[in-house]
Amino acid sequence: MKPAFRSLSSPERMVRVLFEDRDLLLPEGQNLAAALLAAGHDSFRETPVSGAPRGPFCMMGACFDCLVQIDGITRQACLLTVTEGMEIRKPNGDVDV
Numbered sequence: 001m002k003p004a005f006r007s008l009s010s011p012e013r014m015v016r017v018l019f020e021d022r023d024l025l026l027p028e029g030q031n032l033a034a035a036l037l038a039a040g041h042d043s044f045r046e047t048p049v050s051g052a053p054r055g056p057f058c059m060m061g062a063c064f065d066c067l068v069q070i071d072g073i074t075r076q077a078c079l080l081t082v083t084e085g086m087e088i089r090k091p092n093g094d095v096d097v
């Protein structure tokens with residue numbers, strides 16, 4: 001399925017990251033949430049109660065629907081930029097922001 005989002009500019013450099021143990025090439029320095037959406041990933045986690053998929057909504061740090069784990073620390077993807085070698089995982093329910 002074609003992603004619903006796309007970048008408006010051409011990235012200068014694509015870098016390798018891991019998302020749920022899968023290699024992914026993302027544009028270095030771009031907003032992480034936007035880059036993952038443009039790569040076709042719209043579910044970043046599941047709710048602990050119902051298991052419903054959640055993804056970025058506000059893109060400004062208010063809703064917390066974009067939570068991911070970066071190197072074991074739960075963070076808001078919309079407040080981060082893509083850096084080479086990031087290891088991104090879906091949070092396992094223990095939100096420690």
Ligand code: FES
Pocket residue numbers: 033055056057058059060061062063064065066067076077078079
């Ligand atoms: S998208 Fe709302 S906090 Fe990141």
